[in-house]
Amino acid sequence: MKPLTKNMWRNIAQSKGRFIAIILIILLGTLIFVGVKATGPALNTALDQTVKKAKLSDVQLLSTTGFTKEDSQVAESVTGATAETAKFKYALTAKSKTVVALYGYDATQQQNQLILRSGHLPKHANEIVLDQQAKQKYHYRLGQTFKFAKDAALKQNRYKIVGFADSPQYIDNESRGSANIGDGTVRFFAYLPEKQLNLPTATLLNIRFSNLQTKNTYSKAYLSAVNRKVKALKKVFKVRQKQRTTALQNTVTQQFTPQQMQLTAAKAQLTANQQTNSTAYQTLLAQETQLNAAKKQALAATKTHYTWQTRSELPGFEAYGESSDRIAAIANVFPVFFFLIAALITFTTITRMVEENRSQIGTFKALGYGKGAIAKNYLVYAGLAGIIGTILGSIIGNEALPRIVLALYKAYIPLSHNITLQWGIISIAAVFALLATVGAALIVVNKELTAGPAALMRPRSPKSAKRILLERITPLWRRLSFNRKVSYRNLFRFKSRLFMTIIGIAGGTALILTGFGIQNSIAASGTRQYHEIFNYQAVVRLKNTQSDTKAINILKQAETYQHQTQLATAIGKIQANGKHISDVNLYMPKDTKQFQKYTRLQDVKTGQALKLKNNGVLLTQKAATILGIQVGDPLKLTLTNGQKATVKITGITTNFTGHFIYLNQVTYQKLFQKKPVNNTLLVQLKSQTSQQRDQLAQELLDSGAAIGTSYTHTQQATMTKMAATLDPIVAIFILLSGILSFVVLYNLTNINVSERIRELSTIKVLGFYDREVTLYIVRENIVLTLVGILVGYGIGNLLTAYILHQAATNLIIFPLTIAPIGYITATVLMLVFTAIVMYVTHKKLQHIDMIEALKSNE
Known part of the structure; x- marks a missing residue:
């Protein structure tokens, strides 16, 4: 084995702690980067594999008149389609x-x-x-x-x-x-x-396309392909719809023809006998009227209407996709930041390792070894640590993290766990890891090799101390002990260490805070919507204009009833700046003053209360953001019945979920030349049990006064569940962030001690006790930790805000919210880590070989 190679293995053996630290930091960075980046695709793939194994249909078709074999044949006329009817x-x-x-x-x-x-x-x-x-x-x-x-x-x-x-x-x-x-x-x-x-016929037609089964259910390719298939199906079923209706109408006509012929013959006989004014003739006329009415009703029932449904419209599919999209959005930010911190600390560690070996580099250079041969020694050392860390981190991250998240995804049915390796993500992680290790070694070694052998074999001259700002505050400076003065001077004497420690602590604090922030903010969208914006507990959709009295009487009989207000509602489409939003809720209160007690309308910028004016509408903030419009801009509004109007935006109101337009009934009448119909009740209720909610909804439906009742409790529970789906990934974020923070703090402290071993040995020789020597170092750590925590608060808020912006959907705004527990946890963890490192450092300093440390290198 060549001397340089032997030296490299000796370096690894003699500095196992440092080598393992580099591996751990790279491992953690790679693990979180690869693991989280792989989790989003893994969730989609897991569901895709589950539904494909169960042969879920791509399209489902419901019909008001049922399906026959002919309908299956029509569906199968579209390329690749297999159709099955079901009851x-x-x-x-x-x-x-x-x-x-x-x-x-x-x-x-x-x-x-x-x-x-x-x-x-x-x-x-x-x-x-x-x-x-x-x-x-x-x-x-x-x-x-x-x-x-x-x-x-x-x-x-x-x-x-x-x-x-x-x-x-x-x-x-x-x-x-x-x-x-x-x-x-x-x-x-x-x-x-x-x-x-x-049932006389099947009521459901399931259609599956063989050429779509190779595409992931949540991929753009699948969604585009299935939309094309639906268009093709609608085209052939447009003809089938007419055929089906005609066939059923002919059947109805045939059923009524004998009775009609009998009545016609009986009438003709009475007419021939001149008995058109007789009781029998009048009875026949009444029977004929009834028969015609029955025939008309039967013919109306033969009109065929289809309802189309793709996979994305099945219960839970869209919410699941949005959940995996949010994880993917988080993965684009959180792990990158995590990995950058890991890379930065690794860079510092490698830099320190090379600087410590200046004398070795000088010796090898004096012995005639070339720059490449000497550099290779350190590049292999760094590369080996980086490769081991990358391989371990990639395997654990890719294989374990998605499986853990899937296993904890209890909001959905158990899914397949066939995880595939994300080679693209692993490759990116490997490049980052090698840049952080080999790149660092290359830069530092190249810098050191420019010096001559004699200069390298001499230790660097210590940095001269400079006066710091605190020294200029004479009354305060005089009161400080000698140890404290030295510690504060050293803080600013080694600026690189100061910044690296602050960055390391701030990064760890920010990552832990971000984990809590993501969870809190997603939950806050529902909490704030249904506590700050909406002040009602139920929405009752009335059957007709005469139903309000009956519905209100039923509500008043309920023990939990408090108040109600009436309003007209509609669904519309809005357009501006070439963009559009469908399914926007139009709310038109009967009493605008009373409505303010049920829905808080406040300016999104100033927080001031907004009023419904006669010449415009209020638009919720997410819709305004998507369309890129402001107060005073025109807005095109199209109702579901096709009526169109252009209206001015008089205010943009705070809202966290859904799209709403608020306008008074005078404005609606001006826009569409008709009065709106009060078809909805907003109801304020006391706290209800699930049974009470179900019972009230049942009574309203059975009475015929309402066509449906929805509760804000249900909607808020859905939002809470949406936040809960991220609990596993957030918990993993916090855990790994804590581990990284500890490793970073421990590693930086070790570097600090090794850099200043002669200094520490000197003060120990001068008679300082072990506790005083430890505090000499730890005092600096405590100050830097506190500063790092404060900086981490700011970075954590910025990072959380950015991730929430990336994770937001077209319907939901996630308000930046970090609960006190997040700050407390991040702070306590950092202080605990500092205390542990302080203890380990204290034990290490007790066993310093002062004579060896103070030997002259000359």
Whole structure:
């Protein structure tokens, strides 16, 4: 083995702590960089693999008149399509009147296969399989009897529970969609043998495309492709829609023709007998009127209407995609910042290592070794640490982190864990790691090799001390002890160490703070929306203009009722500057003064209260940002019925979720030349239980006064759940940030001690006690730690704000919010790390070999 190579291995053996520290720092940086960057794609891939394994349909089609084999053939005329019909309806349970999404089970069907969790699939007519959530939330068990309400229109009302399953159509454990029966909220799904559903035809058409199965469900390529397929399907079903309607109308006509012919013949006979004024003739006229009315109603029921639904519109799919998008947005910022800190500290460590070996470099240079050979020694040392750290960090990050997050993603059904290596991300991490290690060594060694052998074999001259600002404050400076004066001078004497320590502590503090900030801010969007902006607990959609009195009477009978206000609502599309937003809520209060008690309208910049004027509208802030408009700008408004108008923006109001336009009813009448219809109630309620909410919604629906009731509690719970999905990743952020902070602080302290070993040995020889020697170093660390923490607060807020901006969706604004616990945790962790490092340093300084340290290098 060559002398230089031997020397390198000796360096590693003699400085194992430093070598391991470099590996750990690079490992942590790579782990968080690769792991978090891989988590977003892993989440999407996991869901994609799960739904593909269960053969989830790409498109689902609902029809008001059902589907036949001809409909399947029409669908399959589109390239790559495979179509299957299925029976589907909503039904109520017997006692609790819970809404169930009921499907017909057919063992031959290939699409939307159930993911069985326990028991078995239906084999006999009296068997039923329930949603896994029915077991976990509603405590149903295998072998129990499940009862449907009598009006469920099934072959029988009692079934034996033989299995529990998940479905690829319902990936979200909370959401099962809405229905037009019961309280309007579907609680779980169920599967019965298909023949048990008394339906004349299939009501659902599932369509799957073979050429889409190679694309990820959340990829742009898939979304674009499925949209093209939907357009092709709509084109062929436009013709089919007319054919289906015509065929059903002919059937209805044939059914009524014999009765009409009989009535016509009877009328003709009475007319021939001149009995047109007889009672019998009048009876025939009444029968004919009834028959025509029945025929007209039957013909109206034959009009075919389709409802199209892709995967992204299934319950939970969009929320899941947004969740993985948020992680991807976080991954574009947080790990990069994390890795930069790791790289910076690594750079400092390598720099110190090379500077410590000046005499060795000088010796090898004096012995005739070339610059390349000498540099190679340190480049291999640094590269070896960087490569080991990168390999370990990449493997742990890529394989472990996504799996941990997936395992903790309890808001969704269990997903596949087939994680693929993200070679592109790993390559970027490897480049960063080698730049931080090999790059640092190359720069420093090259700088050292410019000096001659004699200069290198002599130690560097110590930096001369300079007067600091504190010295100029004479009364204060005089009161300080000698040790304190030296410590404060040293703080500014070694500026590079000062800045590196502050950066290291600030970075760790900022990363921990950012972890809390992301979580707090996402949760705050729902909390602030439903506590600061909206001051109502329920929204009741009225069936017609005569329903308000009946609905209000029902509300007043509820124990939790307080107040209500009426308003007109509509849905519209807004446009400005070439951009548009669909599904914007228009709110037009009947009483604008009273409305202020239910919705807080305040200027987004000044916070002052805004009023609804007769010549304009108020627009919520996210919509204004997307469209790029300000107060005074014109806004194009299009209602769902096609009516259009242009209106001026008179104010932009604070809002955190959804898009709203607020205007008074006078403005609406001016814009569209008609009075708005008061079709909605905003209701203030006392605290309610889940049962009370369901009961009130059921009573309103059963009365016929309301077509639906929604609660802000449900919407806020959805927002809270959205924040909770990030809990695993945030916890990992905080944990790894804490570990990095500790390693950074420990490493910088070690560098500090090794740089000043002669100085520390000198004061120890002069008679200073061990505790005083330790405080000589630690006092500087404490000051730098406190400064670093304060700087970290500022960086943490900036970093959190930037990540939230990247993670925001088109519907939601995440207000920058960091709870006190975040600041407390970050501060306590930094102080604890400082205390641990202080203790370790104290033990190390007790065993300094003073004679060896003070030997002359000359």
